[in-house]
Amino acid sequence: MTRRLLPSGESALLVECDGLDEVLALHDALAAERRPGVVELVPAARTVLVAVDPAVLPLESLATWLRRIRVEEAPAATASALGEAVIRVVYDGDDLDETAALLGISPEALVARHLAASWRVAFGGFAPGFGYLVSDDWVFDVPRLGAPRARVPAGSVALAGAFAGVYPRQSPGGWRLIGRTDAVLWDAGRPEPALLAPGRRVRFERASG
Amino acid sequence: MTRALVVETPGPLALVEDLGRPGFAHLGVTGSGALDRGAARLANRLVGNPDGAAIVEVLVGGFRARFTGGACWFAVTGAWGAVALDGRDVAPYTAVRAPDGGVLELGPAVRGLRYSLAVRGGVDEPPVLGSRSRDTLAGLGPEPLGPGRVLAIGAEPGASVPLIDQEAAFAPPDGAVTVALRPGPRTDWFTDAAQATLFEAPWRLSEQADRIGARLVGPALARREAGELASEATVPGSVQVAGDGRPTILLADRPVTGGYPVIAIVADSSLDAVAQSRPGQELRFRHA
Incomplete structure (x- = not known):
């Protein structure tokens, strides 16, 4: 695997990886042995940004760490100290039937696959508390809506590309809505403000009633 | 009270x-x-x-x-x-x-x-x-x-109000603002000509400038790489170039990730000057 270090100003380096699997593994390794002076650890689809306080961890030392760090092939199950998040979903999204039809399966089968998959939060970035969820069990590539909705309600459970997600609050959005949840995805007042922090394992359950 | x-x-x-x-x-x-x-x-x-x-x-x-x-x-x-x-x-x-x-x-x-x-x-x-x-x-x-x-208003701090016997005034410039740039993560996505143009052209701050970002008016910066960039995290001062070749300096309230390549990054020492630049004001870039 190749790991390219790209410049990103005076207090950060951007690490470019071969793909999302390496991003996840690198993120886990960096999080597991996080060094003093690391201010931000921001995974994305192909990159991990590591921002530091250069007075504590100079960029040269950061570069050495990033080049040398050993990355497990399979991400450690203990990657997130938060444990598994369970999100209860009512599967009545406006796009459920159409999305299933696009994928050539029944709505029931799509829901069953969504429920059966073991998800993990790969990265965030769209809004506070929004997580891009990936799963080895998920084989679908879901096209986005042709025209995004101006208002997607908070708690909407959605699909786009290879990702699943939940809208933390009302916002515009182009993902396909398959259900909804009462789970509070974002609360700046609690110790862990985001339910779906990168690295966390996630499972969906059917809400009763 | x-x-x-x-x-x-x-x-x-x-x-x-x-x-x-x-x-x-x-x-x-x-x-x-x-x-x-x-x-x-x-x-x-x-x-x-x-x-x-x-x-x-x-x-x-x-x-x-x-x-x-x-x-x-x-x-x-x-x-x-x-x-x-x-x-x-x-x-x-x-x-x-x-x-x-x-x-x-x-x-x-x-x-x-x-x-x-x-x-x-x-x-x-x-x-x-x-x-x-x-x-x-x-x-x-x-x-x-x-x-x-x-x-x-919070409680009085422990430190007293310092006595300063000369004015510590650094008024922002009213002419062209010189801004130092460092290489960006995607500098190599742009043609040599675009990389040169960035430093040679006179730029102006557009009316579309707020705490999220400041769009610049000037020549289009051509890309060598035509592909789409997967969104990646940016830092304040990232000069992101949209599909139309127009640069925007991303500022404090920018989105955490951006999907356009960053050609250069404003040096920390120049970021405040960007923050004080007014729409229409000229910006000149130099190498940090």
Whole structure:
């Protein structure tokens, strides 16, 4: 695997990886042995940004760490100290039937696959508390809506590309809505403000009633 | 009675800001904070506050507020314009003591764009994720100031108001602003000609400039790589080039990740100058 270090100003380096699997593994390794002076650890689809306080961890030392760090092939199950998040979903999204039809399966089968998959939060970035969820069990590539909705309600459970997600609050959005949840995805007042922090394992359950 | 600053007229946009909200980018929360960080630090130091005390960032001017509950030291830095206390001009970039009931007015900025108003004790709004900064993109932190808004003033800091026997005034430039650039993560996505043009062309700040980013007017910067960039995290000062070849300097309230390649990054020492640049003002880039 190749790991390219790209410049990103005076207090950060951007690490470019071969793909999302390496991003996840690198993120886990960096999080597991996080060094003093690391201010931000921001995974994305192909990159991990590591921002530091250069007075504590100079960029040269950061570069050495990033080049040398050993990355497990399979991400450690203990990657997130938060444990598994369970999100209860009512599967009545406006796009459920159409999305299933696009994928050539029944709505029931799509829901069953969504429920059966073991998800993990790969990265965030769209809004506070929004997580891009990936799963080895998920084989679908879901096209986005042709025209995004101006208002997607908070708690909407959605699909786009290879990702699943939940809208933390009302916002515009182009993902396909398959259900909804009462789970509070974002609360700046609690110790862990985001339910779906990168690295966390996630499972969906059917809400009763 | 606790001391407070009561807003009478906020002007176009007045926000509570401190040095920002680092450490939450992975959760989708950007750094935010005062756009002219040097001005915020200096205003705080002038009144004996720690650097990270919350200040009021006043865009352009037209701001009027009344001190209540007791006398209070304040200092105004950043943009250069008329600062008046009870109708009399007072020096900017200097600690001034307002009496109980004193009315502070910030006139239209003559140079620069954003005043930084520090009050001794700091603005004491409830912090969100450890910061009192208003993040205009995500809507986190204290609401933008409106008429009648009461801003509590914090307890007197331990440090006294420093005696400064010469003016520590650094008014923002009114001519062309020279901005130092460092290489960006995607410099090699652009043609050699585009990389040269970035440093040779005169740029102007467009009208589309806010705390999220400042769009530049100038030649289109052509790409060598035609592909789509997977969104990646950006830092303040990232010069992102959209599909039409037009650059935007991303600022404190930018989204955590961006999907356009970053050709260069504004050096930390030049970021405050960008924050004070006015729409239409000329920008010249040089190598850091």
